[in-house]
Amino acid sequence: MKIGRLSVALSISLLWIFATNYAFFPISDIASLLTFKSGLLGVNTSSDMESEVGSVKELMIKIDTYGIPYIYSENDNDIAYGLGYMHAKDRYFQMELMIKMVKGELSEILGERVLGSDNFWRPFEFDGKAKEVLEEFKTSSPELYSYLLNYSEGINKYLEKNRTNDPLYKIFNLEPQKWKPEYSLLTAWYMSSNLAYFDYHGERQELLDKVPNEILDILYPQRSDELKTILPSNNKVSILKEPSQLEKVALNGLLVSTTKFNTDIGSNNWVVNSLKSNTKEPLIVNDPHLFLTLPGAFYEVGLFGNTIKSYGYTIPGVPVVISGHNTTISWGITNGEWDLTDRYLLKTKNDSLYLYQGNWIPFQEKQYSIEVRGKEKEVFNIKSTIHGRVIKEDSTYYAQKWYPSSKNYSIKALFNVMKSKSFNEFKNVLKIYDYPPQNFIYADVRDTIGIVCAGKLPKRPQGFQGGLLDGTLKPLSEGYITKQWETSNPRKNYLFSANQLPIQNDYYFGAHWHKDSYRVNHIDNILNNKNNWSVEDFMVMQLDEVDISFLHLKEVFLDQLSNPEISSIGEAILNWDGNMKSNSKEAYIYEILRRSTEIEARRFAQQELGVQQSPSMESFLNYLDHEISTKGQYSNKETIINNILRKTDSMLAQGNDKNDKAYNSISEVIINNISFLPGFEYKVLDAGGNKNTINMNASAHPTFRSIYKMKANNIKGYTIMAGGQSGKLNSKNYADQINGWKNGNYKETQFVENPEELKNITTTIYFK
Incomplete structure (x- = not known):
């Protein structure tokens, strides 16, 4: 008996020794994670009531029980500095993961399993483009340039003495790297890849080739008279064709492989004016739908500077409010889902030449190398033509142009949105917004409501139906539609968007023929059939789970x-x-x-x-x-x-x-940690809704919900997030809002210029 017990004890001991010393690459071995000083047990979880940071900046940050920071200074650049400090404090692992991805350097920290991601991203060379755009801002927008530099300084200030207090850095045996100002510009490409990178043109061409027109118009309609567009539409459009650019291209039995358009992703925003509000003030509502992770895509903050006084949701890495309000106006977003990709069918010879305007021309080639953690350097070549990057599928060659891969200036538009005071200002600053296309809903304290469908829509010939283009001809001319799609103060006293087509006209927006319009119709019916809306009514509506x-x-x-x-x-x-x-x-x-x-x-x-x-x-x-x-x-x-x-x-x-x-x-929602390591996910049981409901439950879900009541000098807000403010596994604010998000228990926001009026403050940080 004693020998048996001893054998069991010895076996357990040996198993423990093996388990604690075996490293599951790229994760550290368990023994090193459990050491007191250098492992997870040594991660600092304390949060002092008051602390002081040595700095040349003059600002104060107050943090409430939800982890929401309220940043006060008389200088806008110091506000950016403070926001950088807080983004780094709560989300730096997430921020660094994002920039590594967009630069095509993810394999440096996660190994060969993510080589496919780096092979996709590296050839775009976004790091260099971001540097060029930042340099342009130095002269074209010096205020923004200085703002971004100060934001970067704030991030690095936090990293100076807090390099080892995020458990994920411990788990992956990594050290955070220094932030650079141009990194804030990379986020626009990251979001564009999530929201505006799909290539269904091969599939569409197959439909055009094989499906009779009378069936095509019913099963795969390009437009519909019944479609509820964001803006009023003229359904009598021109169906013209330019043979020089739209030569007949047929697949002729070739296999089709495309980047799938996700029909399960979406967002909602709507606004009513005083005539449909029981408070006699405009009410504006937003809930963007994305794939959920912990931490989520957004971070809530209050900014109280000189010209910047704003509250709402930011994206960690970017020092602007994406959805929220200032002292006068409020705005929210939904994804435009415009088609921003062209695909050309190539005729090739010997895997090295392509036919262009009657001549055989060699592919352009460029070599890239990727550092791979734990492995040798990966070297690969990318081919391209005058039309774009070459994609080979089986034995067929295509060239793809993704329009958002050019320089991106969206951050400049969003920076100026935070300072806008009227709808005219708002829509004018959005004229330079490019990618990813978004539908910006609007309300202000003067009872103006509006919406702007913002982004750069490529020029396509009239008659283009979304199929393949002929790679033996010139590419479509470089250029974009200059018209801005916007409207304000409609007779029906409300506006909304739910990722539907902005307008039906002669321009090709694409993509929307893949989707159902049940959610769109349901929102429109609800808003149309009721007056005297209250904040509480809209809380209920955001949780609506009816699938019509x-x-x-x-x-x-x-x-x-x-x-x-x-x-x-x-x-x-x-x-x-x-x-x-x-x-x-x-x-x-x-x-x-x-x-x-x-x-x-x-x-x-x-x-x-x-x-x-x-x-x-x-x-x-x-x-x-x-x-x-x-x-x-x-x-x-x-x-x-x-x-x-x-x-x-x-x-x-x-x-x-x-x-x-x-x-x-069958409706359970699982929210994974961004590392996707097992054991760190959060399960939301008893979830309702599906892909057609306002409270969407599919591959995407509401990342946050917000409602703002636009009363002059007294803007009230109500928000809740699918997760929490912090990305740190050991933080009390890691997932503390999930139950409120599930059950519709909103928190009231605090937008006060006097910090002494703030409630439920747990921490104050002084910068001197």
Whole structure:
């Protein structure tokens, strides 16, 4: 017995020794992480009530229980310095990860597993472009230039004596590197890659080649008379063609591989004026939807300087308020989702020449090298043509132009937005905003409401339908549409955007034909049908989980839903209100039915039409409801709907508890740490909503929610974030807002120019 116990004890000891000394690259071994002085146990978690930082700057930072800093100074540059200090304090690992990615240097810290990312980013040479733009600001915008330099100084001031107090640096055995002013400009390219980099042109060309026009217009519509655009539209557009630039390009059976357009990502913003507000002041609402991580993409702050007095959400690494307000105006954002990529089909010879204007021209080539942690340096070549970067898929060559890869000046526009005092100022400063395209909602204390669809839209020939371009011809002319799309003070007394098309006109925005418009229509209906809105009403609306697609599906499926063989499906849908609440059995059944419809749409596209791109659910239902679906060479409406219902019934039959399942069995939200290390994720149980609801629950979710009541000299704000202010695993503000985010428990913001009026302050930092 004693020998057995001894053997067990010895085995456990040996296992512990092995486990604590084995390094899971690029993570440090557990033993070094557990040492008191140099490991995680030595990470400082204390936060003094008051502290003093030696500096030539004159400012004060007060921090509340949520970790929100309120930065006070009589000098705007000192405000930037303080914001840099706080961004570094709470989010520097996140900031450094972002700049390493955009520079194509992620492999230096994470090893060969991220080489694909570096191979994508490095050839854009954004680091050099950022330096050039910063140098331009020195003369074209000296105020911004100085502001960025001071922000950088504030970051590095924090790093001087706080290089080892973020657990993630310990875990990855890294040391933070010094920040440079031009790094703040890299974020625009990072966000553009997340929000405006997709290339579906091969898929689109396949549709143009293979799908009859009468079906194409229903399943994959370029425009629709029923579409609710952000701005008033003229549906009578010109359909012209310029043969010199739009020669017929056909895939002729070539395989298609594209960068997928994410139909599950989105955002909401809306505004009502005093005539629809019970407080008789404008109310402005915003909730951007992104892939959630801890920490999240945004950081809340109050800035109280000389000309900059602003409150709202910043992106760590960038010293401007992206969504928020100043003393007079407020603004919020949604993604524009414009098509900013062109793809050219090339004719090539010997893998080294391409045909251009009748001549065989050699590819341009450039070599890049990447330092790889734990491995030898990676060396690779990138080919390009006059049209753009070369992409080889199987044996076919393409050239791709991604418009946001040029210089980016968005930060200058956002810097001036913070100082704007009227809608005219607001829309004028946004004229220089370029990427990623955003829909800026607006309200001010004078009861003006408006919206600006801002960004640089490339010129495409009239008649362009989103397919491939001919790589043997000249590239599309360099240039952008100079017109600004904006409106203000509409008769209906409200405005909104939910990633829909800005306007239907002669210009090609693209991409939106992939998406359903259920969320757009639902928001519009709610705002249109109610007056006397209150802040509390909008809190409820931001949490709305009704999927109105069920009304469309019920209308199309009505005859088949009465089939006694699938009575459980019919009973659930026919008597249901569409609320995707977490404890609803009907919501569970409908979500399975909705997903089955999408699966059948994909099967129909691939097996019957012979194309890869699935139609949206809305377009597929429109097709089934059209007389064309009852005739012709394809499966008819009855067959398709029966396929969907059988698939749904089969999926519902899996498991013995099918009658007891509620929607929360499949709606869980998991928020991972940005490192994606196991064990640091946060699970949000009993989540409702889906991809069609205002409170979106898909691959994207609301990153924050904000509501501002625009009363002169007394702006009130209500916000909540999907996470917390800090990116440090050991901080109490790491995930302290998640429950409030889930349940709709907002916190009231503090926008006061007298710091003595602030409440719930836990820490004060003086810079002298």
